[in-house]
Amino acid sequence: MAFQLFSYREGTSLRALKAALERARRLGASYADLRVVKRRDEGIVVKNGRVDSVESSEEEGVGIRALVNGAWGFASCSSLEQEDIERTAELAVRIARASARVKTDDVTLAPVDAICDSYKSAYDIDPFTVSLDEKIGLLMDAERLARQNPKIRVATADMGFRREEKIFLSSEGADIRQEIIESGAHMSAIATDGEEIQERSYPSIFGDYATRGYEFVKSLDLAGHAEEIADQAAELLSAPQCPSKVTDLVLGTNQLALQIHESCGHPSELDRVLGTEASFAGTSFLTLEKRGNFRYGSDDVTIVADATIPGGLGTFGYDDEGVPAQRVELVKRGIFSDYLTSRETSPLVNQRSNGCMRADGWNRTPIIRMTNINLMPGDWTLDEIIRDTKDGIYMEANKSWSIDDKRLNFQFGTEIAWEIKDGGLGRMLKNPTYTGITPEFWRSCDAIANRDFWHLWGLPSCGKGEPMQVAHVGHGASPARFRKVRVGVGKW
Numbered sequence: 289m290a291f292q293l294f295s296y297r298e299g300t301s302l303r304a305l306k307a308a309l310e311r312a313r314r315l316g317a318s319y320a321d322l323r324v325v326k327r328r329d330e331g332i333v334v335k336n337g338r339v340d341s342v343e344s345s346e347e348e349g350v351g352i353r354a355l356v357n358g359a360w361g362f363a364s365c366s367s368l369e370q371e372d373i374e375r376t377a378e379l380a381v382r383i384a385r386a387s388a389r390v391k392t393d394d395v396t397l398a399p400v401d402a403i404c405d406s407y408k409s410a411y412d413i414d415p416f417t418v419s420l421d422e423k424i425g426l427l428m429d430a431e432r433l434a435r436q437n438p439k440i441r442v443a444t445a446d447m448g449f450r451r452e453e454k455i456f457l458s459s460e461g462a463d464i465r466q467e468i469i470e471s472g473a474h475m476s477a478i479a480t481d482g483e484e485i486q487e488r489s490y491p492s493i494f495g496d497y498a499t500r501g502y503e504f505v506k507s508l509d510l511a512g513h514a515e516e517i518a519d520q521a522a523e524l525l526s527a528p529q530c531p532s533k534v535t536d537l538v539l540g541t542n543q544l545a546l547q548i549h550e551s552c553g554h555p556s557e558l559d560r561v562l563g564t565e566a567s568f569a570g571t572s573f574l575t576l577e578k579r580g581n582f583r584y585g586s587d588d589v590t591i592v593a594d595a596t597i598p599g600g601l602g603t604f605g606y607d608d609e610g611v612p613a614q615r616v617e618l619v620k621r622g623i624f625s626d627y628l629t630s631r632e633t634s635p636l637v638n639q640r641s642n643g644c645m646r647a648d649g650w651n652r653t654p655i656i657r658m659t660n661i662n663l664m665p666g667d668w669t670l671d672e673i674i675r676d677t678k679d680g681i682y683m684e685a686n687k688s689w690s691i692d693d694k695r696l697n698f699q700f701g702t703e704i705a706w707e708i709k710d711g712g713l714g715r716m717l718k719n720p721t722y723t724g725i726t727p728e729f730w731r732s733c734d735a736i737a738n739r740d741f742w743h744l745w746g747l748p749s750c751g752k753g754e755p756m757q758v759a760h761v762g763h764g765a766s767p768a769r770f771r772k773v774r775v776g777v778g779k780w
Contacts, residue, residue, distance in 0.1 A: 301455075304370035308352060308377040309459050315381040317354040319397060321458040322377075323608060324350050324368070325650035328416065333446040334427040336435065340444070342420065349650035352377050356384035358394030364651040397631040398640045400611050402461035407605025409468045410598065411501030415449040418502045423447060427475075430510035434477040437515070439522035445475035446495070447505055448748070450760075454608075462610040470601065470760065471504045472497025472746055475514065479521035486524035486718060488517035488703055492542040493686050497746030497760065498599045520704060523716060530705055530720040532776030536677050537722055538769045540684025543702050544663060545745040545763035551726040552584075552591050553661040553761070555695035556618050557644075558627040558637065565655065567754045570693025573726065574624055579637065584624040585730030588666055591619040593628060595643060595659035600762035601746030602659035604646075609654060611643035618661070622731070630656050648757035655753050660744065662764035666736030670767050673735045680708040681775055683720045699723040699777060721778040729770060737766035 305322055312320035326348040333340040349366040350373055361384025365376040427445040434443035449471050456464040474495025478487045489495075490513045498504045539547065555572035559565035574582070585591075595603055595613035604613050609631050616626050627637060628644040633656065645654040674682070688701035705720035706713045744764040751758055 301368050304368065304373045305350070305455065305457050307370060308373040309457060311374045312352065312354045312377040312381050313459055315378060316356050317381055317384065317459070319355040319459055320353060320377065320380070321456065321462070321609070322350055322352040323647065323650060324348070324455040326453045327649060328451045329449070330416065331446065331448040332423055332427060333444060334424065334431055335444045336442060337428070337432065339424060347649070350376060351647065351650045351653065352380045353653060354380040354384045355395060355397070356381055357388035359384050359388035359391045360395060361385070361387060362653040395632050396635050398634045400609065400631060400641065402458065403606065403610060403612070404463040405605070406465040408466070409499040409603070411469050411503070413502035415469065415471050415502040415505070416451060426505070426510065430475050430514045433511055433514035434475065434518040437479070437518040437522050439479040439481065439525065440477045440518045441480050442478040443476070443518070445473070445510055447473035448497070456606065456608065456610050458610055464606045464610055466605050468499055468604060469501055470497055470748070471500050471502055472748065473505045473508050473510060475510050475517070477514070477518040477521045479525055481525045484525060486521050488521040488524070489685060490517045492545070492745065493703070494747050494749060497601050497748045499601060499603050500599050524704060524718045527716045527718040530681065530717040530776045534772050534774050536680030536708070536769060536771050537773040537775060538673055538677065538680060538682040538708065538767060540682070540767050541741065541743045541765045542745060543684050543686050543700065544765035544768060545747065546686045546689060547700065548591065548661050548663055548763045548765060549658070549747065549750070549761070550689060550691050551695055551698060551729070552618060553658040555726070556628050557656045557658070558629045558633040559656045561627060562633065562636070565753070566693070568751045568756065570695060573694040573696050576637070578624050579627070580623070580625060582624040583622055583731060584619045584727055585622040586733045587622045588736055589619055589622050589730050589733050590617065590664040592617050592662050592664060593642070593644070593659050594662055597660055597744065600660035600744055601748060601760045602762040607643040607645045607654070608647050609641065609645045611641045611645070613659070614642045616642045628656050628658065646759060648759060652757050655757065657752065657759040658750065658761040660762035660764060662744065663736065663766070663768065665739040665742045665766045668735050668737050670737050670741055673737060673767065673769050674708055674713060675711040676735065677708045677769065678710060681717065681720065682706045682708055682713060683722065696726050698726065701778060719778060720775065722773050722775045723777045724773055729773065732771040732773065733768055734771055735769040737768065739766070741766040
């Protein structure tokens with residue numbers, strides 16, 4: 289597939305980029321790579337009948353890594369002029385040489401094929417060709433319908449888009465071009481009776497995003513769901529409190545998405561396991577001796593990292609080290625089986641990188657990030673799971689989360705829940721919460737709905753690193769049941 293990237297300055301930039309890599313090598317780098325990233329973002333928010341904000345930004349720049357005397361150096365610049373790029377390469381080399389003076393071990397990179405290729409995400413409608421009036425109109429229609437319920441005091445709707453173009457070159461000969469377009473939207477309705485506040489969101493508290501075009505936003509049909517979430521937010525005001533007890537728990541897909549993110553995705557990142565990264569999400573209980581033999585979940589639980597699945601927000605052609613996107617089983621029939629790795633960390637577990645290094649833009653160094661971490665579907669229907677549950681609670685739509693710095697002891701709250709009594713859904717419950725220990729929780733999973741109920745959620749706000757980098761990731765799941773879970777652990 290051929291497409292033009294940075295076509296307005298393609299010739300001069302490529303010469304400058306290759307000269308910078310050669311400059312790094314002449315100065316002593318045993319390896320160097322660079323990324324040119326051009327990013328355009330747009331975000332629109334409407335609130336209570338008015339446009340709250342319209343934001344649009346564009347940026348581009350170059351990030352260069354150099355490996356000298358077994359240590360990394362990284363530098364970046366926002367200029368694509370040749371002398372500035374070469375100066376940045378020189379700075380990366382100087383930083384690496386200084387870092388080598390305090391290193392504890394040499395960096396060893398797993399081998400990778402020097403690939404020359406291009407990748408472009410699929411879409412039908414380029415969101416940046418759709419008029420602002422059409423986008424605002426879609427959001428206005430949705431939030432106006434939500435405000436028809438008199439108990440709704442605040443209704444918001446928003447959408448966001450990104451186009452990111454990258455060039456990756458390495459001193460090993462890689463030359464990779466990528467263009468990825470993302471689209472997504474969200475809305476919420478907040479009800480109050482003067483005594484308390486309840487909120488419902490659609491499709492989730494984070495919205496839903498995909499590597500698709502504007503057609504994905506239209507497929508969400510915000511207006512078609514506005515009245516339903518508004519009525520539910522109002523009904524929650526008078527709903528009974530979630531009881532405090534140990535019971536069976538059925539989770540909807542949008543809550544399972546965050547459960548997977550926090551209790552499988554983050555602890556599977558090998559840099560957390562090794563203790564070289566702990567910001568925002570701590571380290572990990574999935575220590576090296578557990579690989580291949582640790583009972584993470586029940587036999588029904590298989591979790592994969594899949595950067596190849598079409599449309600996922602963690603889908604791409606190549607990571608920021610030039611490693612091809614891959615599908616990797618992290619948990620296979622309940623047994624923990626693999627980590628998310630990089631070229632630097634994968635030799636420590638005797639394998640090649642599975643392609644999880646990504647950077648938040650041109651001025652950040654790549655770090656290990658989740659791709660699409662998915663719970664594989666089972667063979668139940670949701671109705672069968674409910675009918676098979678004598679006493680339990682069905683929860684959906686995340687509202688809050690907390691998990692310790694080993695990713696073990698967690699507590700989640702959801703926007704809404706319903707009782708399950710003798711195989712049927714009963715009363716709506718407000719302020720639902722549940723808690724557990726990660727492996728105990730996943731070992732209690734005994735029913736997962738089939739692929740008809742499976743949904744791949746796009747989460748555009750995963751934070752990690754210092755300074756913080758935001759990654760766009762995905763989580764696929766079908767509703768699932770967990771036995772004997774402590775619920776109702778919060779009081780309001």
